[in-house]
Structures are given as C-alpha cells and as structure tokens.
Amino acid sequence: MSNEYHAREIEPKWQKQWEQDGIYHAARELPTAKNEAPPRHKRGGIAESAEAIRSAKADKKFYGLIEFPYPSGEGLHVGHPRSYTAIDIVTRKQRMQGKNVLYPMGWDAFGLPTENFAIKHKIKPQDATRKNIANFTRQLKSLGLGFDWSREINTTDPAYYKWTQWMFLQFFKHDLAYKAKTLINWCPSCKIGLANEEAQGGICERCGGTVEKREKEQWMIAITKYADRLLSDLDTVDYLDKIKTQQINWIGKSQGATIDFKIKPTHYSLPTTHSNPIRVFTTRPDTLFGATFLVVSPELAKTWMDAGWKAPRAVSAYIKSALKRTEEDRATTDKEKTGVASGIEAVNPATGKPIPIWIADYVLAGYGTGAIMAVPAHDERDFAFAKKFKLPIVQVVSSPENSSKMTAAFTSEGVNINSDFLDGLATPEAKEKMISWLQKEKHGEPAVTYKLRDWVFSRQRYWGEPIPIINCAKCGYVPVPEKDLPVKLPEVKAYEPTDTGESPLAAIKSWVEVKCPKCGAKAKRETDTMPNWAGSSWYFLRYCDPQNDQTFAAPEKLKYWMPVDLYNGGMEHTTLHLLYSRFWYKFLWDIGAIPKECGAEPYRMRRSHGLILGGGGVKMSKSKGNVINPDDVVAEYGADVFRVYEMFIGPFDQDAPWDTHGIEGVKRFLEKVWRLFSNFHLPSSTFHLPNATETLLHQTIKKVGEDIDSLNFNTAVSALMILANALAESGAEKISRDTAEIFLKLLAPFAPHITEELWRGLGHKETIHLSEWPKFNPKKITAATFELVIQVNGKVRDRISVPSGISAKEAERQALASEKVQGFLAGKKPQKIIYVPGRLVSISV
C-alpha cells in the first residue's frame, strides 16, 4: 500500500466497486419467488421472508430522505452536499446497525429556469433537463454518496407525472380542486401567476420583481380545508421547533366570532343580498360595546357597486384607486391610513346605536369576512384611523393607567367597563358571555379563521405537468379519463410565455381541440400547467415503488417504508413544499390511496441545515465571485476531505462560511489516518494501549454514535480527531487490530473511500460499509482517576488527581489538605463544603 494518501486514485475505484456490488440497494420489502435474489452481502437487513419483515418492521427499516434537487444548468452548489452527506452518514450508520435502509435520489425537474434557459438557447427543455441531470449525477457520484440509484425518479418523466395528474383528478373528484376567478399574484417579468407562498411581501420569489394583482380564472386547491389538521398534527411529529413555529404562524389560526351588523333602515339603497347585514370577524367580541364604526375593504365595497349600489362619487373614486394599488404598495406605504366614509350607517347590535360605515384599504379582502368592526380604544390600527378621521373612541376594557384621554390603544386583556352586562368581567369570561349572547340573539356565531389561503395551482407556462381537464361547453370541466393518462406535454416549436396570461400550450390547436369524454362534443383542453410544487408533493411515496405502472406505489410497499424516518431540507421550504406535501399526503391518506397503517403524517422527523456561505459570511453568488465549485474541491482534495470538512465546518443547523484554510486541517487529519493504518502490521502481543487511550476509545464510540444520531456532526469529527491524535501519540505500532478496525468503522460513514481502502488493507474481503457498527463497553468509559477541582469561594485554587470511586469524605479531606487551598483559607474555618461527585469540591469561608 502506498505510503501516501492519494484520494484521486482510490475514490473512483471504490465508487465503481460499490455500484457493481449494489451495496446501497434497499433490500426487497416483500420478496416473492419472482423477485431477483437479494444482494449477496449478508448484513443490511436483507429480507428473508415477508413475515420476518412485517414483524420486525418497526426497528428494521430506515427511510432517510433529502429534498431531491432541481437539476439546474449551474450544477451542484457546495450547499447541496451538506445535506446529502449528513443524511448519508446517518443512513450508513443505520445500515451498519443492521437496518434495511432506503436512501433514494431523484430529480425535481419541472420549472422556470430550465424553460427560460431553453428559450434563450433555442433548445428543448427536455434536452436541457437530460443534460443537467447527467451532470448532477456525475457530480453526486463523485462524492461517494450512498444513494440507491436503482430507485431514481424524475418528475418530468411521463411515467411519473401520470400519477401527479391522477392525484390532481382525485382532488377534483373530491371537490378540493376548483376553478375560481380571483385576484392572483402576477409577475409581469416572469409572465406567470404565483401562489401566495411564492409572492411573499409582494415580491416575486423567482426574479425579485414586484408582483401585480390580476384577475384571472385559476385552478385552486382547497388546502384551507386541512388547515386545522395541518396545525394540530404537528404535535405528533418530531420537527425542529423553528419549523413548527413557522408553520403554525403561516397557518395563522385565530379564534373569535362573526358578528352581523344590520344596515340602518334609512339606507336601503344598498343591495340587500350582498350587504345586509354586514358580517365581520373579530377575535375580541368582548369589545363589541366599543365598536364605534365599521370598515369594509375596497374589494368588498366594489362588489356592492357591481350589484348596483350607487355610491357617492368620492367613494367610487377611492375604491378605484385603492384597487389599483399593488400589494407591495399597500403594505409599505402604511404609515398614513387612507379611507372614505360610505355615507351609510349600521347598527351596533350591543348598543343599538347607529355607527358609520367606512371603506379603507387597511382592511384586507382575503382575510375573515373582508369587513371589520372597529374598536379604536383597543386596536392600534382602528385607533390610528379614528384619530385621523376624528371618529369616536369608547374605552370598554379598563387599562392599569385608566386615563380618560387615551394616547394609544390598549390591546391587552383586562376587565370590562362601559359594557352593560359585561361590566366587571375579565376578558376571557367577557368573550364567552358575549358569544353566547350573540348566539341567543342571533347576532353572531363563534368562528375560527386562518391566514392560510387556498393554493393557486395554475401556471401559464409550458414546462410543467398539463392539468388533465377538458372544458366542454355543455358538461363543464370534465376530467380526462384515467385510461388516457398521462396527458403528455406536446413537443412544440415555440413555448415562449405570452403576455395574454395564457399558457403557450393554448397555441397548439391539434393538442387543445379534443372531444368531450362525456358527451363527445367539441371541447378544449385545459392549457394551464401545474406548479413545480406538484411533483415534489408526493415523490417520497414513489421512491417506495418507483417502477410500478399499475398504481403510484403498491400499498404493501408503502406500509413497509412509510413514514419517512428522517427528512432533511432547507428552511426556505417550510411554508411551501413541506406544508404542501403534508397536505397532499393527508389527502391521499384520507381517500384510502395510502394505507391507514402508514399514519397521518409523512415525515416522522424533520431537520434543517444551515447555508454554506462564502468567505466573510456573505451568500455565495456569481456576481461576488465567491462561488466554490464542488468539482474543484473534489479534484484538489478528494471527496472524503470535502465530506468531512462540510461536516466539521460548524453546527449542522447553522449557516457557516466556507474557509479555504479550514479544509487544510481536515486534509491533514485524513493524511494522519492514512499514516496510522496503511502498512498496518499486527503489534506484538506484549504491546497494549495505555489505559487512558482504551478509555478514550470507548468514549469515542459512544460520542460518535450519539452525535450522528443527533446530527452533531462537527463534534463527532472532533472526537475522531482527538482519538487519532491519541493513537498517533501512543505510537502506530501499539495499535491493536481491534482498535484499528473500530476507528475505521467510526470514520467510515464520514469518509467512505479512505476507510474502505484501509479496511481492505487489513485483509477484509467484504466492504466496511456493511460491517457491524462498534459497541462501547459501558465499564470502560470511566477512567480510573479524575482531576478533582478545588474551589475556594467559587474560584479554582487547585486540581488534584484522585481515584474515580472516591468518597465525599475522602475528597473533602484531600481538598482541605492541599497546600494551595490552605494558603487561601488563611487559617479561617470553612463554613460550607460541597462535593460534586466526579467533579469538584467547593469550599466557602
């Protein structure tokens, strides 16, 4: 074996060998006579019989998942391997512990960048995708990641999107997919409609441009019907807290009541169906006595006008201008509130008094009922509005200061005043009493609202799954019969987006014009395509059974593999992909497409990785010229150094800057490992590891194992470095074969190539990656002696070596006997002595 470590020679060799041996293939879930023989290795939880697997399922399988990448033209970013390597390490350890591991990979390949790239270079998106996937595959394979490539999937493959379309039809059949004319987020530069999630803050997530509102007929999916379960089921899964919090906030559940306000009889110029009574939503029904005016959104007021309300000219002008303002405009220029009095009055059901109705754009059309009761004394926005337009302010909850002249709204809870039958009640009781009064008097109902909106599911672009619906003049929206799926994307010459808001597919007559499957009359295909979140909403199910052409995945395979045991991905997908796919899964589970045994949630555990930043802690970008290309790193240092460095770089869930010097340290570490274990010779039996090193060895087995399980990779690498340093210090010739093998096994998940090479050098015929994960001896993790710290008045004054089993009495005696300690006691008598076993003695005088 060479004296020097040459990553470039050994890495491709083993990658080829592993692929040939199929060591990363998940074993068959339910072997039958027809199935090919299981892979030839013995370990790895190979299925012996269907029964054995079924009974052992709970602790025998491990499904590790990373977010499958979008194969962009830029190739792999150094951020991708951080996540992939981390879960690679976890799954490798699981495999060595005897689990049947599924760690698959695929491609989320529909999407705008590819389409734009194809348009620019006048090639087909299909070809660009094929090329990008080939490049990504080469890069991933060069990193020695243990993916089961036999299960590779691709969302743009008709055999895959056939099922995406099938699932859409299930949504349609269960009335969860519907078409609605709504104001949508329209990005004028991308020429595409966006979901709310993609247009946060009025900014297009793709191009960063300003989003406009446009009215358009869109396919929508009623994710809001699942809002409550998406919220409450978070209690049943193990997600990072910040992920749960973000989802909870995004779903935004509010409990309160709807209250109906009748229009004052003198104002029946208002069309009755729309506006009488006016229904509002509030979380503070207890403040109803303080509601001094109503405010409706311009959008709602517009529907009144459309229905025939003859609004004063100033009012219609305000509505017109408010509706023109973009979302962003409305959000950022919020310093000064605008609004207009409608000239109409309603009656406060609690006080019986007339209150004016205002129209203002600080009330949102899409939340609650689009109208509010304004309680200026107890709501900041209403307060600002009332001040500006000199509207009455009536305090109904007493504040601690209880000033007669309020300078700000008092929004906390308190005790009711000026509220008739609510007077003297604390807020929670007042709420309850008011709600029951409203119900009794038929003025209102308890109600819950969510910030979550239905999912805008249409995209007016070419490179996506066609929505499998046919529009017939007579029958309406007719689903494409299942036997005709997939509705394949036609090959087109031009797929440039149009400014008309129609998909490029609309221009292909031969494709669009079809017969209605129901009545046979002339009809038209839906030309919108699905968003790129569609294919990724269920890909983890397809991995369980990727070749199946009868169904998206056989129930018994889903039963075996689901749920995903560990799912890692970026924080940026928390309110998008992660929420969508939970919803999608729940729906399929509800309709019985997924077996009940799989559980109501797709992911048992969800973790997130931090970003890899450029030097100085700024984001990597082409324009800054600080982009690190994984290919260059692999060429210079090899895959193992790259992997170990990315794990050592810092806490996995935090951002970390790439340090071109830092990687040198990891390189030195692996070179040290090579020097220790290459040219390995069996030590003479007279040599033994020093006791301290033996202890360290067992501590390291414990530490590395626990750290991998808890995703603390940086400290696991550190522990391995400490052990390597200790072994180097005691001398390579004193290392026993057992010790060498344990060390290599612990390092194997991190650095699979170098450890395989050294392992085989020890004479092994089988791969290290299916060898057995080492166990530590609990008796050996405690050292024979420890350093007892002695504190006087909280300050460390001495350290002495004492035996591990030392008694409290003896420890205190030795502590007091210390010369240094005596010096600090200066003859005074100790008042208090505390002994912390195995740590310290604290003396106070």
Added chain:
RNA sequence: GCCCGGGUGGUGGAACUGGUAUACACGCAUGACUUAAAAUCAUGUGCCACACGGCAUGCGGGUUCGAUUCCCGCCCCGGGCACCA
C-alpha cells in the same frame, strides 16, 4: 411592530441536567529536518502582569458555594411574518 434563532480568543467553533470556560481545527510564533523552500514533526498561543495574581462568554442587574447555562431590563446581528382585526 410581532415571532423564532444567535452574540464565547486573531478566525470557524466546544462546554452533560447550574460544576475545571476557550475542546477540536484554522491562523500565528519559535524550534527540528533542509543549501533553501514546501511538506512534516515538536513546543507555545484568551487578555493584563516580571511574578503573586487579576480580568474575561454582547451590556447592566439578580439568584447561587458556584452562571456561557436560570431570572429581570437593555443593545447588536441573522431569519420568518407583517394593517391577519
């Protein structure tokens, strides 16, 4: 504004459940090897001080024998949401 994170040497970072702050690595310095350099190895490296010792985990308080860790009040950085009634 609200909700999450985070703030520790020159740098990335470590520290169990309140118990030796600064592990591991980078960088730097000195030395060995070399004609020289690189690589490697060895030693040192929080700050102040010759030393005894003192001071240090964003800032100010508190609890405790003992606080990076717990409590109260602030400051700064990153992320999410944002007129959500």
